[in-house]
Amino acid sequence: MSKRRELSEEQQKIAKFEKVLRGYQTWQAAVEDHNIDTIRVGDEEYCFYDILDGIKTLPPRQRQAFDLIVIEGKKEVQAAREMGFQRWSTPVQQYKNIAVKKLWNFQQQQARLRRVTDEAS
Known part of the structure; x- marks a missing residue:
């Protein structure tokens, strides 16, 4: 039997976030068809446009790996090739x-910036 190490709370949230990202194409269609640009998963809220802006900040190789594996759903071996x-x-x-x-x-x-802005208004 192999031991699996426990994930920290942040690692668990990042894993859930990655699952949200894997639904990117479906989410993009919901934005285009129904103007649904925010998703709530548990106590976390994700904004489609924040993610788009974040993707633009990634270095080229990270973005390429992200696109191939997360967005396009390719296996890591295929993406590597x-x-x-x-x-x-x-x-x-x-x-x-x-x-x-x-x-x-x-x-x-x-999200923090949005909360600060909302509290200030």
Whole structure:
């Protein structure tokens, strides 16, 4: 039996956030068709446009890995080949993980700014 290490609360939230991101194309259609630009999952609220802005800030390789794996739903091995990695997919997995963490931090910052702005008005 293998032991799985416990995820911290933040890691659990980031994992849930990644699941939300994997529904990006469906969410994009909801924005276009029904103007639904915010999703609430538990106690977290995510804004589609914050995520779009965050994606624009990613370095090229992180963005490419994120697009291929999260948005397009490709397997890490397939994404690695498309990105020019022949032997291992680990670098691509790391690019994707870093991208998701950066997007999580970006959207958290945007949510804090929105709360401050709402409280000030």
